[in-house]
Amino acid sequence: MNVFRLCGDMSHVFSIVVLLLRLRVAKNASGISLRTHELFLLVFLTRYTDLFTTYYSLYNSCMKIAYILSTASIVYMIRLSDPICTTYDKAQDTFRHWAFAVGPCAVLATLTHFISGEGSGYSLFVNIQELLWTFSIYLESIAILPQLILLQRYREVENLTGNYIFFMGSYRALYILNWIYRTYYEPGYRHHYVAYFCGVLQTLLYADFFYYYMQSKRRGGRFSLPT
């Protein structure tokens, strides 16, 4: 554990807390994409199957469970919890996440899994677990897209929603620093190039948002995206 990874994780947790608070306190889900959070839930469920098979640390296990539970509760609130669910604007949340996110990621994960030859010689169960891990890495990199597209529609971005996306983006940017750090200071550190590639892609998707976020913070004014 290094300082970049810890800050990255804390940034991730913080973004989730910001969103949970926003939903609970404002009792309002407008401007929030349910599809993004369903994608994140799928990401966590497919990546953390190792909760049952590999123990890394108490920290790791607790965080994994916390991510799954908190994201599940976000999805539950937006979908079912009255009165929040009545404020969810389904008509605006239109990114076709099955066709353009889940499907392509599943295909890509299958291809990389078999082309890389990873998993050959391992049991079917381990192979499926590896495949799901790779799928989750791909899917996480683009899971924010429905949310970013929804924001483009509204343009005027609420403070808390803006902060949520900012911390969510910072999390993966900090992970990149963590990978660089580990490459230098951990002998025998195993590289996962799919994770690196997706981590960079994921961070780049936030770049444009970061730019307008910073500008609005500097002006101290309201945050709106350009047309």
Place this chain on the structure above:
Amino acid sequence: LKDGGSKDEL
């Protein structure tokens, strides 16, 4: 296979 590298991350 599962151990090491970015697989001990979140």
